[in-house]
Amino acid sequence: MKGLFVTFEGIEGAGKSTQAKELYNYLKEQNPKVALTREPGGTDTGKKIREILLTPTEEVFPSLAELFLYEADRVLHVENKIKPLLEKGYIVISDRYIDSTLAYQGYARNIDKEVVKYLNKLATDNLTPDITFLIDIPVEEGLKRIREERGFDRIEQEDIDFHKKLREGFLKIAQEEKNRVVVIDGLNSPQEISAKIIKIFESRFKEYL
Numbered sequence: 433m434k435g436l437f438v439t440f441e442g443i444e445g446a447g448k449s450t451q452a453k454e455l456y457n458y459l460k461e462q463n464p465k466v467a468l469t470r471e472p473g474g475t476d477t478g479k480k481i482r483e484i485l486l487t488p489t490e491e492v493f494p495s496l497a498e499l500f501l502y503e504a505d506r507v508l509h510v511e512n513k514i515k516p517l518l519e520k521g522y523i524v525i526s527d528r529y530i531d532s533t534l535a536y537q538g539y540a541r542n543i544d545k546e547v548v549k550y551l552n553k554l555a556t557d558n559l560t561p562d563i564t565f566l567i568d569i570p571v572e573e574g575l576k577r578i579r580e581e582r583g584f585d586r587i588e589q590e591d592i593d594f595h596k597k598l599r600e601g602f603l604k605i606a607q608e609e610k611n612r613v614v615v616i617d618g619l620n621s622p623q624e625i626s627a628k629i630i631k632i633f634e635s636r637f638k639e640y641l
C-alpha cells in the first residue's frame with residue numbers, strides 16, 4: 433500500500449508535539465510501518481541546522497536567512513527520510529512542515545507569501561501532506577504554557593504581535609485548504625484532543641489500520 437503523510441502544525445505551546453506522539457503511539461499498535469519525525473531537525477544535518485536556527489545570537493538574523501535554513505532543512509528531510517519512508521509504504525507523521533514556513537516566515541515575518549509558497553514547492557518537490565492537523569489555541573494560552581514549562585528560545589522570544597500574526601496565518605491557511613487542514617481546538621484536554629484526532633484519522637484512512 434502507498435504511504436501516507438500526516439503533519440501537525442500550530443503556534444508555540446499548542447501541544448502539537450504531544451499530539452503527534454499520541455497519534456504515532458496509537459497507530460504503532462496496529463501498524464508497524466509508522467514513523468514520527470519533525471522539522472526542523474528530522475535528519476542528522478537537519479539537527480545542526482535546527483541548532484543554528486534556535487540558538488539565541490547577538491547577530492542580526494534576517495528573515496531570509498531563516499527562510500533559507502528552514503527550506504534547506506526541508507530538502508534534506510524530504511529526500512533522506514520522508515520520501516524513502518513513503519515509498520516503503522510507511523505512515524509518516526511530521527511535527528511541523530510547509531505550513532509552519534508560510535505562517536512564521538510568510539505571515540509573521542512578512543516575507544512575500546508567494547515566494548514562500550514557491551520555495552515550499554521547490555524544497556518538497558511538491559510533496560503535500562494527505563492530512564494536516566492544526567492544533568489551535570489563543571496566543572496568550574500558548575505563551576503561558578511555554579513560560580511555565582521551560583522558558584523561551586530565539587523564535588519564541590518574539591513579541592505578542594508576532595505570535596498573533598502567526599496564529600491568524602495558520603487559520604488562514606486552514607481556510608484556504610479546507611480539504612487538507614483540519615483545525616483542532618487545543619484548549620480541550622490532551623486526551624480529548626487525541627481521541628478526536630484518532631477518530632478523524634480512522635474515518636478518512638480506515639485502510640491504514
Ligand code: TYD
Nearest residue numbers: 471472502528529532533534536537587588
Ligand atoms: P518546534 O520544534 O516546534 O519547537 P519546539 O520544539 O520548541 O516546540 O519548532 C522550532 C521553531 O521553528 C518554532 O519556533 C517554529 C519555527 N519554525 C519556523 O519558523 N519555520 C518553519 O518552517 C519551521 C518548520 C519551524
